[in-house]
């Protein structure tokens with residue numbers, strides 16, 4: 538099969554995997570030119586490097602053949618889709634070609650499971666090895682690991698990759714049994730635990746020697762072994778079964794806590810051709826995925842516990858209002874927050890105040906008493922913030938007890954679009 542055809546099939550098959558934070562790329566049409574630098578076409582996604590840069594990755598599968606029959610997956614063995622398989626050399630060559638043309642800064646490689654978990658993992662690791670050892674490739678590499686692969690192969694993967702990910706796929710063990718019966722939830726968690734140990738060991742080895750261990754003649758320390766410096770991540774499919782947002786966030790909290798994952802990605806289930814009757818007919822609203830990301834953000838950066846974000850009634854996040862504002866409206870007894878005296882933890886709970894604005898407020902209030910003008914200068918949404926704060930110049934409980942407050946603060950309805958999701962309300 539011609540390589541471009543393989544690329545079309547295997548890049549398309551990889552698009553369902555959200556765990557590299559994929560997004561589109563702006564098209565640059567090279568028609569009439571010599572093709573250098575064109576980013577039109579398949580397989581380029583964006584991800585974030587450890588230093589915060591947004592980088593573009595070639596996102597492909599090694600193969601979309603798969604021996605497993607996960608009901609939600611377009612590549613399952615019973616799926617009637619065109620199949621293709623790259624050789625190791627082809628993936629290496631494609632990566633280098635795209636890289637030299639400055640279309641990508643790295644590779645995101647996943648694969649269906651062929652022959653056995655170990656065989657598949659060996660091929661995936663071999664791509665990374667050849668890139669690093671034969672071609673001295675310095676770009677970013679994100680490998681999707683096969684949880685059932687041997688610990689030695691997982692350990693090798695971490696030597697070449699910047700980031701490793703193992704998809705838990707479904708938030709609950711019951712969901713995994715029902716929709717991906719060949720997947721072993723225990724094996725997934727065992728592999729995550731192994732990766733965590735390797736990552737922790739590598740970080741420990743890279744730490745500078747403690748001052749008291751240093752002598753006049755400083756001992757030279759052997760170079761620390763590198764192991765997946767960008768950590769590990771995972772993906773959960775949302776809306777393929779009836780799992781509530783509360784259970785999803787509980788699963789995420791446990792993954793962050795137990796395996797120190799860098800990210801949990803939430804991917805709204807998308808209906809696939811010839812789908813099983815066990816699956817819903819329609820995708821969940823995309824905004825549900827967005828609300829989960831906002832809730833995840835609150836857990837990681839704002840000090841919220843997973844079980845306080847979702848209200849108890851139906852276990853679902855509100856779709857019409859962001860989770861931080863929803864929490865504040867439901868817990869008005871904690872407000873207004875005195876911007877000049879409140880602890881940082883409470884400032885972070887004020888709807889509309891983000892981590893950076895809180896840092897700026899904390900710095901400014903060391904010098905003088907904050908007034909409402911100082912808040913305005915932060916370019917934060919004053920209409921949202923005002924009911925929840927007290928500063929000189931703002932009346933106490935400024936509309937906080939208004940029964941219509943929620944309605945006043947809800948964003949006005951507007952035509953939804955795939956590409957203009959509202960920013961995370963911090």
Ligand code: SF4
Nearest residue numbers: 603605607610613649
């Ligand atoms: S193992 Fe992965 S590629 Fe294979 S069917 Fe399941 S989700 Fe799809």
